[in-house]
Amino acid sequence: MSMTESSRREWLLTDHPASRRQARLGQMYRTWLTFRQNRLAMVGLGIVVLLVLVAIFADLIAPYDPLISGDLRTARLLPPSWNHPMGTDEQARDIFSRVVYGSRLTLMVVALVAIIATPIGLLVGTTAGYFGGWVDIILMRITDIFLAFPRLILALAFVAALGPGIENAIIAIAITSWPPYARLARAETLTIRDTDYIAAIRLQGASSARIISGHVVPLCLSSVIIRVTLDMAGIILTAAGLGFLGLGAQPPQPEWGAMIAAGRRFLIDFWWVATMPGIAIFAVSLGFNLLGDGLRDVLDPKGRG
Amino acid sequence: MRAPSAFLWQVTKLLATLALTFIGLLLVTFLIGRIVPVDPVLAVVGDRASQSVYDKAYIELGLDKPLYEQFWIYMTKMVTGDLGQSFLTKKDIADDILRVFPATLELATVGILIGTVLGLPLGVLAAVKKGKLADQLVRVLGLVGYSAPIFWLGLLGLLVFYAKLGWVAGPGRIDIGYEYSVTQTTGLLLIDSAMQGQWDAFRNVVSHIILPASLLGYFSMAYISRMTRSFMLNELAQEYITTARVKGVPEWRIIWIHALRNAAVPLVTVIALSYASLLEGSVLTETVFAWPGLGQYLTNSLQNADMNAVLGGTMVIGVIFVGLNLLSDLLYTLLDPRVRRRG
Numbered sequence: 001m002s003m004t005e006s007s008r009r010e011w012l013l014t015d016h017p018a019s020r021r022q023a024r025l026g027q028m029y030r031t032w033l034t035f036r037q038n039r040l041a042m043v044g045l046g047i048v049v050l051l052v053l054v055a056i057f058a059d060l061i062a063p064y065d066p067l068i069s070g071d072l073r074t075a076r077l078l079p080p081s082w083n084h085p086m087g088t089d090e091q092a093r094d095i096f097s098r099v100v101y102g103s104r105l106t107l108m109v110v111a112l113v114a115i116i117a118t119p120i121g122l123l124v125g126t127t128a129g130y131f132g133g134w135v136d137i138i139l140m141r142i143t144d145i146f147l148a149f150p151r152l153i154l155a156l157a158f159v160a161a162l163g164p165g166i167e168n169a170i171i172a173i174a175i176t177s178w179p180p181y182a183r184l185a186r187a188e189t190l191t192i193r194d195t196d197y198i199a200a201i202r203l204q205g206a207s208s209a210r211i212i213s214g215h216v217v218p219l220c221l222s223s224v225i226i227r228v229t230l231d232m233a234g235i236i237l238t239a240a241g242l243g244f245l246g247l248g249a250q251p252p253q254p255e256w257g258a259m260i261a262a263g264r265r266f267l268i269d270f271w272w273v274a275t276m277p278g279i280a281i282f283a284v285s286l287g288f289n290l291l292g293d294g295l296r297d298v299l300d301p302k303g304r305g
Numbered sequence: 306m307r308a309p310s311a312f313l314w315q316v317t318k319l320l321a322t323l324a325l326t327f328i329g330l331l332l333v334t335f336l337i338g339r340i341v342p343v344d345p346v347l348a349v350v351g352d353r354a355s356q357s358v359y360d361k362a363y364i365e366l367g368l369d370k371p372l373y374e375q376f377w378i379y380m381t382k383m384v385t386g387d388l389g390q391s392f393l394t395k396k397d398i399a400d401d402i403l404r405v406f407p408a409t410l411e412l413a414t415v416g417i418l419i420g421t422v423l424g425l426p427l428g429v430l431a432a433v434k435k436g437k438l439a440d441q442l443v444r445v446l447g448l449v450g451y452s453a454p455i456f457w458l459g460l461l462g463l464l465v466f467y468a469k470l471g472w473v474a475g476p477g478r479i480d481i482g483y484e485y486s487v488t489q490t491t492g493l494l495l496i497d498s499a500m501q502g503q504w505d506a507f508r509n510v511v512s513h514i515i516l517p518a519s520l521l522g523y524f525s526m527a528y529i530s531r532m533t534r535s536f537m538l539n540e541l542a543q544e545y546i547t548t549a550r551v552k553g554v555p556e557w558r559i560i561w562i563h564a565l566r567n568a569a570v571p572l573v574t575v576i577a578l579s580y581a582s583l584l585e586g587s588v589l590t591e592t593v594f595a596w597p598g599l600g601q602y603l604t605n606s607l608q609n610a611d612m613n614a615v616l617g618g619t620m621v622i623g624v625i626f627v628g629l630n631l632l633s634d635l636l637y638t639l640l641d642p643r644v645r646r647r648g
Contacts, residue, residue: 145329148630149623150585153603154333157619160607161337237454241589244456245604260457264593267460268468278457286452 034298041294047287055103062097066254069093077270087272089263091252095273098254099280105255106284109170109239114228116174121181122224126216128182129189130208140186146179152238159247166249169242173235180231181224188220226299230292233285240281256281323631328380330623334616335379339372341612388617393609398617402599406621407492408478409591409598412521413583415495415514419522420529421576427526428533432541433560443530450527455520455586459593462516474512476595483509517594521586525579532575536568543567570641577633581626 013030017023035041054061064070070092078088086095128139146154158172192198193216201211242248243257251258256277263274347354350362367375382389388398431443467475474480479487479494483506487498495514498507540546541564549559584599591600599618606614 141325141329145326145333148326148330148627149333149619150582150626152585152588153619153622156588156603156607157334157337157615160610160612160615161341233452237452240454241456244454244589245592246608257454257456260454260460264460267464271464274457274460278454278461281457282449282453285454286448289448289452 031298035294038294038297040290041297044287044290044292044294047283048291051103051107051284051287054100055107058100058104062094062100064094064097066093066098066101067252077266077273079270080272086276087270089259089273090266095259095276098259099256099277102254102256102259102277102280103284105166105249105253106236106239106281109166109173110232110235110288112170113174113177113235114232116170117177118181118224118228120174121178122185122217122220124178125182125185125187126189126212126220129186130193130212130216132193136186139182143179143182146176149176151176151234152241155238155242156245156247159242164247164250166253166255169239169248172242173238176238177231177235181227184227185217185220185224188223189216192216192219222299226292226295229288229295232288232292236281236285236288319631323627326627327624330620330627331380331383332376334620334623335376337619338612338616383620388620389613391606391611391614393606393611393614398614401602401614402617402621404492405598405602407489408596409584409587409600411493411495412514412518412590412596412598413580413587415518416521416583417525417576417580419519420525420579423522424526424529425533425572428530429537429560429565431530431534432537435538440534443534447527447531450524454589455524456589456593458523459517459520459590462520463593466516473516474509476593478510478513478597479506480509480513517590517596521583521590524586525583528579528582529572529575533568533572536571537564540564540567570637573636573640574633577629577636581629584622584625 011022012026014022014026017026070076070088072092075088075092077090078084078092080087084094084096086099089095089098124139124143128136128143149157154176155169155172158175159168162168162171198211198215201215206214239248240255240257240260243255244261246258246261249255249258251262259277260274260281263270263272263277267274346359346362346366346368350358354362363369367378370378386399388402390396391398391401394401427443427446431440434440463475466472483498483503487494487501487503487506490497490500494510495507498504498510537560541560546559546564549563550556554563587596587598588600588603590596591598592604595601599622603615603618603622606618
């Protein structure tokens with residue numbers, strides 16, 4: 001039954017796909033071949049995959065417990081060494097282990113924000129674009145109002161109202177993230193709305209809800225997903241900023257931004273405490289930026305810089 | 306040319322949009338103020354007040370009225386510049402914000418100057434050397450700017466340039482020794498100290514501002530150089546550039562005079578927008594550098610759960626943001642005759 005490597009490749013790249021699934025898989029394979037040539041994008045993909053792996057296998061990778069203090073008399077604020085690759089913090093905890101476990105929080109924030117904000121943006125944007133008229137004006141005005149605030153400031157105000165904590169930080173970031181997706185989805189919908197095949201579906205008696213969910217949303221999805229990927233670095237930086245200000249994850253949770261804030265007090269004498277989590281934030285958001293740039297180059301040639 | 310009635314229609318539409326956006330801003334801050342779990346009455350009277358005092362304050366704050374009426378009162382207050390009083394200091398928030406704002410303005414302005422002066426030539430360079438090493442370097446420089454947390458770079462900057470090398474002054478706007486010798490007329494210490502001829506104080510202010518402003522400048526440089534590159538590539542592909550080359554116009558003139566002048570129009574928008582985003586960056590930067598501006602005021606108020614002050618600050622930043630957006634639109638119309646004619 002098993003196909004050989006070369007015949008699988010032929011099946012994917014055939015000019016005469018026998019089924020819709022084959023055509024779609026072939027398309028994806030071609031996209032992947034183009035993407036693979038972009039070396040920086042591959043580096044970005046590598047970093048993101050590494051982040052996911054580290055988050056999954058944190059228990060195996062981290063040599064120490066991220067929350068329980070070590071020996072406070074002898075193991076506080078130790079510089080990086082063989083035993084503690086990133087040194088220890090003021091509570092004698094191994095910083096490397098904390099950074100490793102912190103990847104879970106980062107991944108959780110990114111994933112949840114994407115899961116909450118993308119559907120809101122898609123729903124608002126496609127509805128506004130499909131119906132037009134007053135619906136469009138009202139929905140887009142609301143979107144513009146959210147865009148009128150700088151993102152971090154609005155998130156700050158929301159967290160201040162909801163109370164600090166990682167769940168509220170996620171909600172606040174999601175609330176501030178959806179407007180650009182809505183705009184994008186609306187623009188895409190406007191180009192689809194008046195096409196013949198949508199008119200044909202409408203003549204068959206499909207309801208507006210069915211047309212939007214079954215036919216408009218799938219067509220907007222790919223450009224919105226690229227946009228979300230491009231945004232992920234920004235989401236990570238906003239979350240870290242909230243953490244740094246003491247509004248995100250609360251101690252003793254190993255959130256990278258909060259770790260930098262804690263290390264700030266010892267910055268001059270014990271530089272590694274604040275520096276190490278920052279390297280992690282930087283690497284991960286660089287990875288998402290590279291990946292997003294690469295995806296855009298492959299899937300959306302218009303936006304190529 | 307456009308008929309005057311069409312012009313009036315444009316202005317009316319713009320004003321209506323602006324008014325709606327402001328009402329929306331107010332509605333958002335108003336609603337955020339309502340979802341706070343803190344009881345606003347207790348924040349005013351303290352938790353040991355008797356029931357009668359509590360009821361009196363409840364009515365004074367207008368909490369017995371229906372929500373839409375409360376919003377109307379809130380709106381009229383805000384429009385007249387009354388942002389309410391801080392729960393903590395009992396001072397007028399509008400006064401507080403006016404007092405701290407010049408510090409933020411000074412920092413953001415020096416930042417955007419640095420960002421533009423560096424970002425523009427780098428973007429032009431990257432466009433001219435497209436695909437070459439210089440282009441790659443500018444891209445990497447920009448990517449680092451997009452990816453690094455600003456507060457972390459700020460801390461590293463303090464560690465290296467202040468603590469280890471001693472090249473710049475540490476946190477704060479000015480050394481305490483100079484703080485009272487400079488009379489604050491504009492609130493912008495660079496201008497105040499220079500006008501009073503206090504060059505020692507001026508040097509001190511420069512040494513304080515240079516690190517945080519360079520940091521903000523770096524982040525706007527990342528954005529400005531990227532946009533400059535793409536606008537320049539767009540212009541350099543136009544036919545008038547080929548014509549100029551055929552005519553024998555020197556290459557530097559083609560790049561810096563012909564192409565850049567046309568790329569400058571959309572660039573004005575980009576610079577105005579990144580100026581606005583520096584306000585956002587200032588929240589984290591001011592925290593790191595103990596800079597007594599709007600950002601620090603906001604974070605301090607946050608830490609003290611002073612909701613009135615937080616919402617007042619948010620509101621002011623929102624208004625400035627909208628204003629700068631509007632300004633960039635207007636400049637765009639003024640600078641580009643094509644947009645002006647189309648209307």
